[in-house]
Amino acid sequence: HAAANMIPLVASNRVGVEYTQYTDHRSHITFYGSSLIVDATGEIKIQADSSR
Secondary structure (H helix, E strand, O other), X not given: OHHHHOXXXXXXXXXEEEEEEOOOOXXXXXXXXXXXXXXXXXXXXXXXXXXX
């Protein structure tokens, strides 16, 4: 989307697992990290690995 709109993009995502307790069961969501910065042409300038 950065290249299509010619704007830089910053995307962040946390890392880890979040657990939620519902009334009858327990659920979880896994977050994989991999935050990144993309320039206006769509080129990835920097990307964190999945542990950050």
